[in-house]
Amino acid sequence: MPFIAHDSLICPIDGLALLFKNNSLCCSSGHRYDVGKPGYANLLSVQHKRSRAPGDSKEMVHARADFLSAGFYEPIACQLADIISVQGEDELSLVDAGCGEGYYLEKIDSLIDKRLDLVGFDISKWAVQRAAKRCQGTWLVASNKRIPLADNSADIVLDMFGFPDFDSFARVLKPDGKLICVTPGDKHLIELRKIIYPTVKPTNGRQYPDFFSRDTQRTITYEIKLDRTALDNLLAMTPHLYRAPKDRLARLAKLEQISMTIDVRLDVLNPT
Numbered sequence: 001m002p003f004i005a006h007d008s009l010i011c012p013i014d015g016l017a018l019l020f021k022n023n024s025l026c027c028s029s030g031h032r033y034d035v036g037k038p039g040y041a042n043l044l045s046v047q048h049k050r051s052r053a054p055g056d057s058k059e060m061v062h063a064r065a066d067f068l069s070a071g072f073y074e075p076i077a078c079q080l081a082d083i084i085s086v087q088g089e090d091e092l093s094l095v096d097a098g099c100g101e102g103y104y105l106e107k108i109d110s111l112i113d114k115r116l117d118l119v120g121f122d123i124s125k126w127a128v129q130r131a132a133k134r135c136q137g138t139w140l141v142a143s144n145k146r147i148p149l150a151d152n153s154a155d156i157v158l159d160m161f162g163f164p165d166f167d168s169f170a171r172v173l174k175p176d177g178k179l180i181c182v183t184p185g186d187k188h189l190i191e192l193r194k195i196i197y198p199t200v201k202p203t204n205g206r207q208y209p210d211f212f213s214r215d216t217q218r219t220i221t222y223e224i225k226l227d228r229t230a231l232d233n234l235l236a237m238t239p240h241l242y243r244a245p246k247d248r249l250a251r252l253a254k255l256e257q258i259s260m261t262i263d264v265r266l267d268v269l270n271p272t
């Protein structure tokens with residue numbers, strides 16, 4: 001898909017505006033980021049990387065893409081679309097922070113009758129490579145810690161099962177913008193967790209800093225039926241595969257199908 005250059009992009013090194021010309025994003029002090037054929041820009045500079053391949057691995061990204069494309073989390077996307085469809089203007093900039101392989105932005109865009117300027121970024125280049133093939137948008141390899149967007153430029157920031165940096169979210173949101181966070185509830189994937197962990201810990205709910213106030217909260221709970229392939233994908237897209245004891249994983253490997261509870265909390269927050 002062709003790359004769309006959002007007009008609020010900034011250089012992750014010096015914070016100057018980035019202009020798109022000759023297939024590169026350039027700032028006035030000479031930093032240049034090429035936009036390759038796959039339609040995304042890598043704005044994660046070497047000095048800000050903590051490892052050679054940060055974020056989710058290629059295998060995790062592919063497993064998540066297969067899992068999500070089967071529609072298991074579609075009710076979550078529908079609730080998001082429902083909330084976003086009643087927000088302010090007919091044109092909104094929608095930023096997915098830690099967008100993974102882009103499922104939610106594409107789905108929300110298909111469900112809403114507004115003009116959405118889609119910006120999706122993730123620290124994993126595998127995720128962004130996959131996302132950029134999905135639909136037109138500003139797809140970036142970048143980190144929550146240094147979101148390459150100007151202050152007060154986003155109408156909505158999504159943090160879906162992500163690794164939030166609330167200071168950065170507050171910085172890029174417009175004063176009347178919204179932060180929407182989706183986090184696991186206590187019963188989320190409980191059947192899986194009961195099999196693979198000797199004791200199941202409560203999720204404890206997420207605490208938000210006081211520069212965000214809660215606007216609304218929804219709980220989304222339903223059941224899905226997973227066959228062996230879907231279960232393998234679910235395991236591979238989460239850290240459970242690496243965290244769970246081997247003997248417990250072996251128990252799971254014997255199952256041909258399983259019913260699984262989806263239980264997530266959706267918080268809509270206002271910057272204060």
Ligand SMILES: C[S@@+](CC[C@H](N)C(=O)[O-])C[C@H]1O[C@@H](n2cnc3c(N)ncnc32)[C@H](O)[C@@H]1O
Nearest residue numbers: 055056098099100122123124143144160161163
């Ligand atoms: C659990 S996955 C969720 C992906 C997607 N939001 C979804 O719900 O399908 C978390 C994602 O956050 C990304 N990530 C981890 N640390 C990040 C950071 N500091 N900045 C941006 N993305 C990050 C990972 O690469 C991964 O794609």
